[in-house]
Amino acid sequence: MAGKKVLIVYAHQEPKSFNGSLKKVAVEELSKQGCTVTVSDLYSMNFEPRATRNDITGALSNPEVFSYGIETHEAYKKKALTSDILEEQRKVQEADLVIFQFPLYWFSVPAILKGWMDRVLCRGFAFDIPGFYDSGFLKGKLALLSLTTGGTAEMYTKDGISGDFRYFLWPLQHGTLHFCGFKVLAPQISFGLDVSSEEEKKVMLASWAQRLKSIWKEEPIHCTPPWYFQE
Amino acid sequence: MAGKKVLIVYAHQEPKSFNGSLKKVAVEELSKQGCTVTVSDLYSMNFEPRATRNDITGALSNPEVFSYGIETHEAYKKKALTSDILEEQRKVQEADLVIFQFPLYWFSVPAILKGWMDRVLCRGFAFDIPGFYDSGFLKGKLALLSLTTGGTAEMYTKDGISGDFRYFLWPLQHGTLHFCGFKVLAPQISFGLDVSSEEEKKVMLASWAQRLKSIWKEEPIHCTPPWYFQE
Numbered sequence: 001m002a003g004k005k006v007l008i009v010y011a012h013q014e015p016k017s018f019n020g021s022l023k024k025v026a027v028e029e030l031s032k033q034g035c036t037v038t039v040s041d042l043y044s045m046n047f048e049p050r051a052t053r054n055d056i057t058g059a060l061s062n063p064e065v066f067s068y069g070i071e072t073h074e075a076y077k078k079k080a081l082t083s084d085i086l087e088e089q090r091k092v093q094e095a096d097l098v099i100f101q102f103p104l105y106w107f108s109v110p111a112i113l114k115g116w117m118d119r120v121l122c123r124g125f126a127f128d129i130p131g132f133y134d135s136g137f138l139k140g141k142l143a144l145l146s147l148t149t150g151g152t153a154e155m156y157t158k159d160g161i162s163g164d165f166r167y168f169l170w171p172l173q174h175g176t177l178h179f180c181g182f183k184v185l186a187p188q189i190s191f192g193l194d195v196s197s198e199e200e201k202k203v204m205l206a207s208w209a210q211r212l213k214s215i216w217k218e219e220p221i222h223c224t225p226p227w228y229f230q231e
Numbered sequence: 232m233a234g235k236k237v238l239i240v241y242a243h244q245e246p247k248s249f250n251g252s253l254k255k256v257a258v259e260e261l262s263k264q265g266c267t268v269t270v271s272d273l274y275s276m277n278f279e280p281r282a283t284r285n286d287i288t289g290a291l292s293n294p295e296v297f298s299y300g301i302e303t304h305e306a307y308k309k310k311a312l313t314s315d316i317l318e319e320q321r322k323v324q325e326a327d328l329v330i331f332q333f334p335l336y337w338f339s340v341p342a343i344l345k346g347w348m349d350r351v352l353c354r355g356f357a358f359d360i361p362g363f364y365d366s367g368f369l370k371g372k373l374a375l376l377s378l379t380t381g382g383t384a385e386m387y388t389k390d391g392i393s394g395d396f397r398y399f400l401w402p403l404q405h406g407t408l409h410f411c412g413f414k415v416l417a418p419q420i421s422f423g424l425d426v427s428s429e430e431e432k433k434v435m436l437a438s439w440a441q442r443l444k445s446i447w448k449e450e451p452i453h454c455t456p457p458w459y460f461q462e
Contacts, residue, residue, distance in 0.1 A: 013299060014297040016296045017297075046281070047281075049342035049346060051244070051342065064247070065245055065248065066245040066248075068244060105282070105345075105348075105349050106403075107402030107405075107406030107407065108345065110282060111280035111281060111345040111348075112282070112342070112346075114336075114340075114342040114345045115280060115343075117336075117337050118336050118341060121337070150360075158456070161456075162405075163456035164456075167398070167401050167402075167456075167460075168406055170401070171402060172337075172338075174338075174393075175337055175393065179337075194360075225390070225391070225393075225394035225395075225398075229398075229460070
């Protein structure tokens with residue numbers, strides 16, 4: 001939709017990968033709509049995943065016993081977070097929609113993307129206590145997980161060997177995105193890359209492009225227990 | 232138990248933290264039993280969390296299109312993984328029990344520990360396809376998640392605002408540890424650190440030490456769907 005701003009947080013090492021193609025398709029389709037699209041290409045940025053004292057510039061409020069949560073909260077208020085965090089926070093703040101594009105690693109995001117969440121979504125910026133879930137500070141924004149799996153869709157069903165895909169998405173969709181106030185759109189899951197033909201991959205790419213055409217009309221999913229596990 | 236080998240994978244920045252104390256208590260109690268205890272202190276090692284081409288020494292099997300999964304699988308077979316991965320794999324291989332000690336970050340492990348999982352538990356070493364879940368290559372070993380939360384135990388119940396704690400443990404206990412063949416012991420969760428008194432923290436430490444006295448007699452939990460969500 002013309003005028004909307006989209007941030008794509010992208011975590012794949014290889015531009016020629018299927019994840020790279022999904023990202024490219026999203027940039028093209030959303031740009032065509034007149035959206036402003038920004039990409040944080042985490043591997044090419046060599047984004048720092050480790051949550052350490054280096055994230056705070058200047059003095060600590062308690063140099064004796066380091067608490068990452070306390071110190072980054074204080075540093076956020078004093079504008080003393082390191083510049084790579086501030087830059088990502090600025091991108092999130094401007095975005096109407098944040099798309100996370102990644103391959104599933106151990107039922108979750110790759111560590112480089114987990115580090116983005118750990119470091120960028122800090123207290124004061126993304127939430128406070130109180131000030132989380134429906135009153136999280138990123139309320140009014142949309143988020144969407146677009147991921148690829150090696151395993152097939154059948155494996156990720158309620159009675160499948162890996163359980164319903166909603167189960168592994170819970171920490172991300174509820175525990176992270178909803179916690180920060182995002183309204184979460186249905187995930188885009190490209191299943192079974194290990195066993196997909198080139199033709200099947202083309203179909204998956206086309207269906208992502210097609211979905212994006214009407215993405216701004218979508219209703220968010222329910223992220224609150226116990227509904228989440230019943231849908 | 233005398234003769235047993237334990238690896239503690241520890242992810243906290245501050246030795247004086249409560250996580251540091253939980254780690255210390257485990258080292259002391261298990262050593263007293265005659266176990267050999269090894270600690271991987273990820274922050275002090277500045278452990279690399281990013282899964283990149285740097286993890287493979289020498290030539291790639293496909294330099295045109297980089298696939299981390301394919302290349303690390305090949306590198307494992309050719310003994311061409313980088314030395315920090317090999318060192319951690321050696322520690323895992325020797326261990327009868329692996330304890331993960333960490334603060335909950337976004338319903339999951341901190342990125343530095345996610346990176347340990349992403350990089351160390353590679354195909355060929357921890358699993359193959361086929362060769363996962365009950366036939367994962369680390370079968371015969373035990374694993375245990377010992378974690379701390381800011382939120383209270385009440386928040387992490389079925390009808391609580393953050394849902395049952397089993398839900399957020401699913402990607403770790405089933406999707407990662409069980410996938411690699413580990414038998415998973417019940418998690419040790421020290422809830423509500425943000426609102427706990429010093430006295431309450433002492434009780435939590437003591438209960439961890441007490442549990443470790445009979446840890447070798449424990450039966451693993453069920454990690455398979457649909458049982459997992461019904462217990």
